Structure formats: structure tokens, C-alpha cells
Amino acid sequence: MAVGPGTLPEFFPVAGVKLGVASAGIKKTGQNDVVVFELAPGSRVAGLFTRNQFCAAPVTLSRRHLAETSPRYLLVNTGNANAGTGEQGMTDALTCCQALAEQAGVSAAEVLPFSTGVIGEPLPVQKLVGAMPHALTGLAPDRWPEAASGILTTDTRPKGASVQVDLGGHTVTISGISKGAGMICPNMATMLGFIATDAQIEPTVLQTLANELGEQSFNRITIDGDTSTNDACVLIASGQYGGPEITQNSPHLATLREALKAVYLDLAHAIVRDGEGATKFVTIQVNGAAATGEALDVAYTVAHSPLVKTALFASDANWGRILAAVGRAGVNDLDISALEIYLGDVCLVKNGGRAAEYSEEQGQAVMSQEDITITIDLKRGDVNETVWTCDLSQEYVSINADYRS
Template identity: 55%
Template sequence: MAVGDDSYGPLHSVSGVRLGTISAGIKTAGRKDLVLIEVAENTQCAAVFTRNAFCAAPVTVARENLHSCAHQPRYLLINTGNANAGTGSAGIEAARTSVQTVASAAGVDVSTVLPFSTGVIGEPLPVERLTQAVPAAFNALSAEGWAAAAEGILTTDTRPKAHSVRFSCDNQNYVVTGIAKGSGMIRPNMATMLAFIATDMAVEKTLLQALLPQLTDRSFNRITVDGDTSTNDACVLLATGEAGNTPVNDVHCDLYHALHDAVEEVCISLAHSIVRDGEGASKFVTVQINGGRSEAECLEVAFTIAHSPLVKTALFASDPNWGRLLMAIGRADIPKLDVESVRLYLNEVLIAEDGCRATSYTEEQGVVAMAPEEIVIRVELGRGAATATVWTTDFSYDYVRINAEYRS
């Protein structure tokens, strides 16, 4: 089950990036579960990772390698079917063995290889299957490999997630292409699940690393399916420099603004795709909070609504049980909230104001507002000028089934 159209348009190749996707038999025989991404020398790399204290072994190793000042990344190795998380020192050794295998095959320093994993937590990574498949992954490398890679990184996802943008600035053409995976255990607390984005623009590394968290905060950090932050979340932004421009090093220049807008479009599109494919999702829900004293205050209300199981099950039932929404707004950690100043809307239908049901509201209006696949919950707090928007899903029977059967 997923919400909306599953098409993502053409995926433009990024000069300096090749991708290879194969089956290593990590969990299910015949399933594409291993992706190798190769980038040109001198590619600049920015990354953000999970803040979960039980971070996965590949997160630890990727961080270590990125912090090495000697080399920029040349290869990214992504496996599905096994998270290699909660695996202790053996998991660290397995991640290091994986990157060493790639480094040896490519003749590069081991610190230039970054590992990423997704799947079941707490089970040993079948590292022998992975390393034996590395030569086939090299043979599969192709500049046109984005679509196959988008499928190869999926777990409980029902469809691939990808977006690509071509844009021009100062009479020169550029491209940004990205893929992501994520369906459950989604409440990113840095970036998200797994996402890999690349551009052919040349960008100074410090600026690239400053740009990524800024944009993930406005996209991946504004989505939630179930309120849980994965042990393996990672988002990587690569700039190959193959377009030949002078490296961007000024946030005030036109080229930076063009890059910012293109990467933001890709991030938001991928973030929306994750919500639309949330485990068991039948609704795509925009929670828009206006009139707060600060953005943080608005986000507090938005996520309280988006995380409420009672709200989410009412959404699944298309039940305009607006009392659950008032409950969520009221329990958000907002000091001295004047409930009589709050107005609540469902798809532009005024539901509640002055601390109670709006005099203009009818149950029939509520039923109509809750029926579509796409719903906007809008709250006017009436206490300031700040706003914030979060995207979420409902909770269906399928969400419970998928997670109950996850390890079977």
C-alpha cells in the first residue's frame, strides 16, 4: 500500500558517478541487495548520520573514514537485508572487512570507502556473501545505474524513491540526482533512513557540509511515519566537480543559490516519497502549524499531532474525530497556550475555534474533508508569526502486520 503516483521521471546521470547493483543473497536469494557507488577523484562529500546511541557498525566506520583528512571518498557500499547494528565489535570488523574488500579491488586507500547497511537489527552481517559479491558489483558499474540502485537499497519499501533535476546558471548546465530508501522506523533525527544525492557541480567541501544539514532539516527532518529513529540513518551529498565550474565557496553567489534550490527540491521530493510509501500508509498528511511564537514551538505541536496513534488511526478510518486533534494540540509542550485563540482546520474546513467546535462545522463537512488520500491538518495558534510544516501518514492494519512479520 502506498499513496499517490509512484513515477519519478527521468533520472539524469551525474558525470563522475557510476552505480552497480547486484544480488549478494544477504537475506533473500535473487533479490538485488548490494549497491556500489563509484565517484570521480576529488569528489567532495558531505554526510549526516543518525543520532541514535545504538548506531550501526557501518555508521561508525563511515564516520571514521570521513574524518580521515588524507583522502576524499571514492566508493560507497550499501547492503540491504541486514543492518549490522547491535552487533558489537564483530559488526565493526565486518564493516571494515567489507570496505577493505572494495578498497583492495579498486586499488584505493581503505579510508576512501564508506559502508552503509539497512535491514534487521541484531543479526551478524553475512560478510562472506557480501565480499564474494563485490567483483560482480564492480562489473555492474554504470553511469545509468541510478534506477537499479534505487531498487537495490529498498527494504520494506514497496517502490523506489528517486528524483533528478537539471538546471542552468551563468550559461552552464548542471544536474542533481538522488535516491533514498525508507518506509518504517522513520523519524529522522539528523537526515534520514538512507539517501544518496550527487551533483556534477564543483563545491568547496566546507560549504557543502554546511548546506546538507540545512536542507535535511527542511526535508527529511520534517517527516515521520512512526516516531522511531533508525540506528542506520545516513544522508550523503556528493559533488564531483565534473561540470568544470570554479568551486563554489560563497553562499551569496548565484551558483550557490541555484545549487541550494536544486538539492532542496530533490530532498523534499525524496522525503515526500518516503512518507507516501510509509509502512501500510493510506494517507499522505500535511500538518501545518501557523501563528507560533517560534518555529520550535510550531514543530512541537506538529510532531505531537503526527506521532499520536489516536490521531493516526482516526486518519486511517477517515473519521473526523477532531477531539483527538484538540487533545494532541493541548498536550504539546507549549507554555500558556490560550486554547480560545486556537483554530483547527481539516482541508480548509474550520473544525474548532474559541475552545470548542466551530458553529459553522457539520459532521458531513468533516467526513468529506477526511475522505481524500491527501489531507491537510492546519492549526492556527494565534500567538505569533512563526510557522512549520511536517509530513506524516496514518496507521493502518498493514502497518501492524508488516512490523509483526518483519523478521519472518
């Protein structure tokens, strides 16, 4: 199951970025399971990685390589996460970087590795190395759709976004792909996002954009509350758009930021829409919080509540479950008589109980839709936060219970 059509967009090629794909035979289906990004010299890269303490070997190595030099290649494999693999995992990840570096004529530190798939199994290094020549010889700027498919695991469909925007007379292109269907499914794991632009962006501005936009998109979605050992999101700026460098004081930064944000949000939302067993795309909007922390506590408590999620699956306007989740979110001194809860435009809760004007029919009408917004106004301050999630269906349980059997 998945929410909405979810077709791939027309991808604009990004000057300075080429993509290659190959099948290393890690995935038993024989589908492509290796993707290589080649970045032109002078490209700048900023990453945002999982906060899971059990982070995978490729995450540790990508962080290290990013700190050492500017990457020229990204090497992505699916089917094996190289996580929970101890010292051997680090050795294997490095061996793959060295092999690609040798074939491409760069240094190993210029290669960033990314893995997603089964946890705890040794990385099939020889298979991966064997697939590299095919991926490298096929490098081309227009292979975004194949790359989008080549990074998938339990996803039911590829995910991509692509926009162009004018920056002072120069056209900037932004294209990206993402994968993920559970926030974690350690057997076929992880959320990955790769966004590339031909804009030239000052390195600290690039890192700030990667952090902020990742935080507002990939870090605001949840399918099952689980965070993978391998999550990673990378922002690439090739610098080949022909215009001046975008700095903190650039008049075009705001425009670029909005265009990038649209791509980040599209890619993050596509993951929720393809959530395991998902039939609804749900926006949880918390307004009027006193601080970001409490806004997110409320939003995630509602988004993670199995009872709210099953009610959403059932298209049941069971507002008591939302109210109870808000009440247990850990916000001290919540004024329950002041706060308001809305389903779409319909007020559910006011004055500490069901809104007087509420009718079951109104609630039902909103709940029957595929895209649903729950708004919680805490009436405590000026902070607003948004989180996106999906419902919980029997199919989610089936997918995750039957996976390895």
C-alpha cells in the same frame, strides 16, 4: 499499501558518478542487495547521520572515514544492518571497506559503508566481498533505477528524483534515491538517502546544505516515531558541471539550494507515501509558533498520535483528537481561545472549541482525499514548521507483528 502512483522518474546521469549493483545472496529472494557508488577524484561528500545512540557500526565508520579523507566509493548493503553487533560489527564493516578498496585500488578510508536490514545478526562479510567484483565491473552512470531498487528493504517500490537546473549558463544535474518504509523497522531497517550533483560546491557550503536540507526533509518526516540505528543521508558533489565553484557568496547558491531541496523533499515524501500500511499522505503545518521547538513539538505530537492517525485512516474528521493532541504537546500557556485548526481549507477549531461555521460534511470531504493538510495556527509568533506523516492502519500492525514469523 502505498499512497499515489510512485513511479520512478527519468534519471539524468550525474557526471562523475557511476553506479553498480550485485546480488550477494543476503536477501533470500535473490534480488540485488549490494549497491556501489563510484565517485570521480575530487568529488566532495557531506553526510547527515542518525542521532540514535545505538548507532550501527557502518554509521560510526562512515563518520570516521568522512573526517579522514574524501570518499571515492560508497558501499551499501541491504538485508543486514550490522547494528547491535558490538566490536565484531566494527571489524566486519572495516573488512568490507578494505576489500572494496583493494579491488578498486584506493585506501579503505576512501570507502563509506552503509547497511540496512536485520539488527543483531553478524554481517555476512564473505557474501558481501564475493559480490563486489560484479558490482565494480558493472559500474555505469545510468544505473540509478537499479540502484534505487537495490537498496530497498520493506519498501513496496523504489524511490528516486532527478532534476536539471541552469546555473549561469551551465546545466547542473541532481539525481537521488532513497529507501525506508517505517522510520525504523529494526529487522529490515532504516532510512537511507543518496543525492548526487555535478555542481562544484565549496566543502563547508556542501556540509551546510546537507545539514539544512536533511533537517527540512528527511528529519521532518515520521511514520511511526521510531528512529533507526542506521539512518543516513549523503550529499555528493562531483564538481564536473564545468562552472565555477559555488561558495557562500555565489549568486547561484539560492537557485542550487532550491533545486536540491526539491530533490530532498521528493525523496523524503516518497518514503512517507510508501509508509508501512499507509493510505494517506498527511502534511502537518504549524504556523504562528513562538519558536521552532514548540512548533515541532505540536507538529510531532499530532503526527505521532495513534488516535489522530487512526482517524486519518478511517477518513474520519475527528477534530477532537487533533485538539487534544495540540493540548498535550507541552507548550506552556497555550491560548486555546486564540488558536485555530484547519483541515485543508476548512476551519475546525476556533474560540476554544469547534468552529461555529464547521460542518461534518465539509470535514468529511477533505478527509476522503488521499493527500491531507492539517494546519494549526498557534497565534503566538512568526515561526512556521512543516512535518509529513501518514495514517495508521491494521496493515501497519500486521506488517510489524508478522514480520519475523
